[in-house]
Amino acid sequence: MANLTQISDNSGGRSLGRSGALIGLVFGAGLGSLRMFLDDSPDAVSTGNLAFLAAFVAPFALALGALRLNRATMRAAVWLGCGALGLAGSIVAFSGVSLVLILPGGLLLAAAIQALGARDTSPEWPAALIAVWIVATGVLAFLALFQHEDPRSWTNGNVSYGTSDVITRAEGMTSLGVWLASLVVLATALWLWEMMARRR
Structure with a gap:
């Protein structure tokens, strides 16, 4: 039992985090690509639809990248933040x-909670700001x-089709710009956080 506890403490939530991120990537990619598969318009694979796909995939890709962070609090x-976005994303489809x-x-x-219980973890104020920043970005x-x-309306042969809304370029x-700018800020914030922690 002691060995199991030690493994859990040392992992810092990595196992749960990896599982959540990978499952999220698969589910997110599936949900995000539905718009393209169900789009009968000539430009189904458009910048707008690709950005829609990215909106579902980005949080879980970010969660996967977090495995490279050494500090459990980070x-x-x-x-x-990514887990909260996942739960928020679960209610966007009326179907x-x-x-x-x-x-x-x-x-x-669950991975976040486990990481906060790791031995190398101490309460640090940037944690809440990082989580809120990720949620706000998503x-x-x-x-x-x-x-x-x-x-938008279009014609295929002798049949006319239409939709009440398309995601424009x-x-x-x-949307992609928001994610890109946010990731730059996030990476900078994590780097500054690491520098502050090393000076203690």
Whole structure:
């Protein structure tokens, strides 16, 4: 029993974090690509639809990248934000298909809790800010995809089709830009946090 406890403490949530991130990547990619598969328009594989895919995949890719962080508190902060985004993403589809994100989101939150219980962990104020920053980024990037309605119609042979809204190139680029800018800020914040911790 002592050995199992020691392994759990030393892992700092890595096993749960890895599982949550990988499962989330698979489920997120599946959900994000549904829009392209169900899109009958000529430009199904568009910048907007790719950005929609990225909105579901990015949090779990970030969670996977957190495994490279040495400090358990940093991993916990990232997993907390990504896990919260996973749970938030589980309610975006009225059909209920997005509920599958509850599993990876829950695993990441459990990983964060386990990481906070690791032996090398002490309460540090940047953790909450990192988590909030990740959640705010994910929400803003997703909302950017639906800034305004853009109805579109097209003809395939003698049959006409239409949709009440498409994700335009501008909306897609805005969403991707939000993620890119946020990741730069996040990487800088984690680096500064590491430098501050080393000086103690």
